[in-house]
Amino acid sequence: MPLLRTERFKKDFRGLPIEIRERLAKALGLFARDPRHPSLHVKKMEGAPGIWEFRVTDTYRVTFQKTEGGALLRRIGTHDILRRP
Numbered sequence: 910m911p912l913l914r915t916e917r918f919k920k921d922f923r924g925l926p927i928e929i930r931e932r933l934a935k936a937l938g939l940f941a942r943d944p945r946h947p948s949l950h951v952k953k954m955e956g957a958p959g960i961w962e963f964r965v966t967d968t969y970r971v972t973f974q975k976t977e978g979g980a981l982l983r984r985i986g987t988h989d990i991l992r993r994p
Contacts, residue, residue, distance in 0.1 A: 910941050911979035918971075921985045929969055933985060936965045944980070960994045 914922075925933065939946045940963060949963040954972065960983065962970050972984040972994040984990040 910944065911976075912937060912941055913976065913979060913981045915981065915983050918982045918985055921990070925969075925985065929965065932969070933965050933971070936963065936971070940971075940980070954991065954994055957994045962991065962994070 922930070922933070936949060940949055940951075944951060944963075951961060951963045954960045954962050957972075959974055960972055961975065962972050964970060965985070968987050969985065970988065970991060971982055972990060973980045973982050975981075984994055
């Protein structure tokens with residue numbers, strides 16, 4: 910599945926610790942192959958129509974929108990990003 914990234918996602922990514930970047934790479938690989946993989950805990954966000962989230966670690970999340978045949982990655986960060994996905 911094609912994964913597009915917003916400028917905000919790219920900026921968030923640059924501020925991540927190396928360990929989280931490595932975990933993100935694994936999570937994105939899983940997500941691209943199987944967006945329903947159980948370890949990602951994909952779910953629709955409440956109060957943010959059309960925006961979904963998946964888990965990178967217990968603390969870090971990625972927010973995204975579904976696109977035709979792929980996904981637009983919006984944000985990556987701790988739970989705080991869920992207030993402004």
